[in-house]
Amino acid sequence: MRAGILRSPSPLPGFGLSFGIMMTVLSIVVLLPIAALLGRGLMIGPADLWDMLNSRRIWSALTLSFRAALIASLFNLVFGLMLAWVLVRYRFWGRRFIDAAVDLPFALPTAVAGIALTALYAPNGVFGQALAPLGLQVAYTEVGIWVALVFIGLPFVVRTVQPVIEELEPDLEEVSATLGARRIYTLRRVILPTLTPALLTGFALALARSVGEYGSVIFIAGNIPNLTEIAPLLIVIRLEEYNYDAAAAIGIAMLVISFAMLLAINAIQVWSRRRIGNV
Amino acid sequence: MYQTIQIGAHTLAQGTFIRSFGDGRIEIDAGHERLSGRPVTTFRGAISKALAGGYLRGGLLATVAAIGLALGGPAPAVAQESVEILNVSYDPTREFYREYNELFNAWWTAQGNAPVTVQQSHGGAGAQARAVIDGLEATVVTLALSADIDQIAERTGKIPADWQSRLPHNSAPYTSTIVFLVRDGNPKGIEDWDDLVTGDVQVITPNPKTSGGARWNFLAAWGYAQQNGLDPAEFVGELYKNVPVLDTGARGSTTTFTQRGVGDVLLAWENEAFLALASLGEDAFDIVVPSVSILAEPPVTLVDGNITSDAQRAAAEAYLEHLYSPEAQALALKHFYRAWDTSEAAPEDVARFPEVNMVTVEDFGGWPKVQPEYFGEGGVFDQIYQE
Numbered sequence: 001m002r003a004g005i006l007r008s009p010s011p012l013p014g015f016g017l018s019f020g021i022m023m024t025v026l027s028i029v030v031l032l033p034i035a036a037l038l039g040r041g042l043m044i045g046p047a048d049l050w051d052m053l054n055s056r057r058i059w060s061a062l063t064l065s066f067r068a069a070l071i072a073s074l075f076n077l078v079f080g081l082m083l084a085w086v087l088v089r090y091r092f093w094g095r096r097f098i099d100a101a102v103d104l105p106f107a108l109p110t111a112v113a114g115i116a117l118t119a120l121y122a123p124n125g126v127f128g129q130a131l132a133p134l135g136l137q138v139a140y141t142e143v144g145i146w147v148a149l150v151f152i153g154l155p156f157v158v159r160t161v162q163p164v165i166e167e168l169e170p171d172l173e174e175v176s177a178t179l180g181a182r183r184i185y186t187l188r189r190v191i192l193p194t195l196t197p198a199l200l201t202g203f204a205l206a207l208a209r210s211v212g213e214y215g216s217v218i219f220i221a222g223n224i225p226n227l228t229e230i231a232p233l234l235i236v237i238r239l240e241e242y243n244y245d246a247a248a249a250i251g252i253a254m255l256v257i258s259f260a261m262l263l264a265i266n267a268i269q270v271w272s273r274r275r276i277g278n279v
Numbered sequence: 280m281y282q283t284i285q286i287g288a289h290t291l292a293q294g295t296f297i298r299s300f301g302d303g304r305i306e307i308d309a310g311h312e313r314l315s316g317r318p319v320t321t322f323r324g325a326i327s328k329a330l331a332g333g334y335l336r337g338g339l340l341a342t343v344a345a346i347g348l349a350l351g352g353p354a355p356a357v358a359q360e361s362v363e364i365l366n367v368s369y370d371p372t373r374e375f376y377r378e379y380n381e382l383f384n385a386w387w388t389a390q391g392n393a394p395v396t397v398q399q400s401h402g403g404a405g406a407q408a409r410a411v412i413d414g415l416e417a418t419v420v421t422l423a424l425s426a427d428i429d430q431i432a433e434r435t436g437k438i439p440a441d442w443q444s445r446l447p448h449n450s451a452p453y454t455s456t457i458v459f460l461v462r463d464g465n466p467k468g469i470e471d472w473d474d475l476v477t478g479d480v481q482v483i484t485p486n487p488k489t490s491g492g493a494r495w496n497f498l499a500a501w502g503y504a505q506q507n508g509l510d511p512a513e514f515v516g517e518l519y520k521n522v523p524v525l526d527t528g529a530r531g532s533t534t535t536f537t538q539r540g541v542g543d544v545l546l547a548w549e550n551e552a553f554l555a556l557a558s559l560g561e562d563a564f565d566i567v568v569p570s571v572s573i574l575a576e577p578p579v580t581l582v583d584g585n586i587t588s589d590a591q592r593a594a595a596e597a598y599l600e601h602l603y604s605p606e607a608q609a610l611a612l613k614h615f616y617r618a619w620d621t622s623e624a625a626p627e628d629v630a631r632f633p634e635v636n637m638v639t640v641e642d643f644g645g646w647p648k649v650q651p652e653y654f655g656e657g658g659v660f661d662q663i664y665q666e
Contacts (some may be wrong), residue, residue: 055665056665057661057664057665118539119538119539122538122539122540122541123539123540123541124539124540125539139539139541140523140524140541218527222523222524222525223486223524223525223526223527224522224523224524224525225525225664226664229525233527236406236489236527237486237488237489238656239409240403240405240406240409240488240489241405241488241654241655241656242409242412242430242434243656246656
């Protein structure tokens with residue numbers, strides 16, 4: 001009776017072929033475009049690159065893009081965790097429907113999302129009218145950018161955390177409770193540490209996606225230089241001026257900052273894994 | 280009997296058959312434990328099940344259908360030597376060219392020619408010009424200002440440098456100007472450019488970097504300041520401080536103003552303003568004509584470098600020349616453009632246009648000078664936001 005659950009045998013044949021195909025595809029799709037961008041930067045030279053970037057308008061756009069992406073991703077971190085928790089742990093009418101709806105921001109063209117959000121939050125929109133008496137304006141302000149980025153980033157957190165919560169044994173919580181831990185303590189010391197790596201991954205994905213988001217944001221942002229002009233829009237504007245070098249410079253700046261942020265998040269992940277064991 | 284069963288969505292297990300449950304599941308002995316699940320007869324069976332499941336089959340069918348369409352669709356047309364033209368245009372000409380393409384085709388086939396398929400592409404004029412420079416295979420370009428076509432000529436060489444003299448009226452078959460669109464009854468009492476720089480007025484105009492119309496807006500405001508002895512840079516700077524949303528194209532600004540209810544006044548192409556009145560109701564907005572505006576000449580030309588056949592060249596040249604025919608001019612007037620030939624036009628389409636005191640871009644030294652000086656990197660417009 002030499003049978004069991006089918007596992008992939010480790011000495012798989014075809015490593016050379018599959019690795020070759022993988023590297024070819026990766027090169028064409030990811031590595032070459034990035035190399036072309038960096039190559040353009042090298043041709044410009046670091047001094048000129050810095051000169052092109054060193055203006056108030058570009059720094060405003062870059063800080064706005066990264067600030068808005070951070071705020072939206074932090075919001076998604078908390079709200080996405082809650083959503084995933086509710087979807088996994090509770091059984092209620094319409095659960096499957098909500099579960100399916102979470103993926104909508106993936107599927108919807110971002111321009112459609114942007115226009116829909118703008119229509120809702122514009123001064124004459126449904127939410128806009130409700131918020132106006134409170135002196136709050138969402139569309140055409142930085143808050144509008146946050147709203148758009150929350151929308152497109154949410155599924156990243158939910159979809160990375162959800163399977164981990166599904167794997168989470170309720171036994172652990174019961175043990176924690178029988179040993180006298182209060183709910184908050186269980187949440188803080190038992191549940192959250194287990195979820196941390198997945199949460200960080202989801203956060204990083206949402207952040208990376210939001211930093212470069214263009215389609216939905218330009219509709220709801222006012223696009224005013226120094227105030228609500230995001231870095232990707234500035235790249236497009238530089239392209240319209242046929243100033244490919246300046247566009248490449250902003251692109252490289254975004255690439256470098258994004259890479260540094262993702263590296264930092266990965267470092268936190270490694271650290272948290274060491275601390276609480278391999279999850 | 281050795282059996283393969285499916286546990287959950289993705290896991291298979293194998294072992295000797297023990298018993299069958301009534302509901303189609305069976306139990307097997309997998310050596311170390313007993314498992315139950317639905318039997319999978321063979322691996323091939325699993326694949327055909329997946330095929331029957333729809334996804335793959337749907338995809339295959341769609342692919343086959345697409346190939347069939349691609350092979351079958353244009354075939355009869357090719358037999359008739361039909362010609363395709365791609366007209367790359369700017370934002371507010373959608374409605375005009377939709378009708379003109381029909382008018383042209385009716386005339387063209389009446390001359391005994393095969394019908395022409397005209398494809399349209401619309402967007403901000405600057406973005407459209409860049410698309411052509413980057414390889415969009417436009418047969419003709421009909422853009423918002425000659426600077427954009429100059430850029431194509433200069434950077435690709437697909438258009439001769441003297442393109443603007445190839446057709447009458449500087450290659451502009453129709454012209455327009457810049458007017459104000461205000462909310463019904465003009466609640467803020469906006470009459471002229473100087474009303475736009477007061478504190479409590481919100482002005483909607485697109486970004487001159489990406490929109491041709493916005494460059495005309497900018498120059499019209501500049502012209503007003505010059506004629507009234509004001510410092511133009513300061514005046515225009517004040518004006519842009521009152522702009523809460525900079526859209527990338529003229530149509531986007533119209534939407535922001537009319538649909539989203541943002542702003543008190545829209546600086547608009549005259550044809551766009553009339554179109555807003557016609558499509559959204561006369562009682563929603565009013566048109567205000569300022570004391571000074573600008574003669575906007577949106578030019579058209581052939582992209583010689585993209586022509587692939589003599590038949591296409593003949594059709595494309597006729598397509599542009601026919602824009603100057605009385606019928607096409609009447610159509611332009613109907614679509615609120617100021618056309619040259621009014622002989623075939625309905626009188627009310629001609630009478631609609633108010634007298635406007637217009638400056639021209641030549642007063643600023645022409646587009647080759649204006650474009651870099653005002654709208655280039657570090658130009659006058661950049662300085663407004665750079666203090």
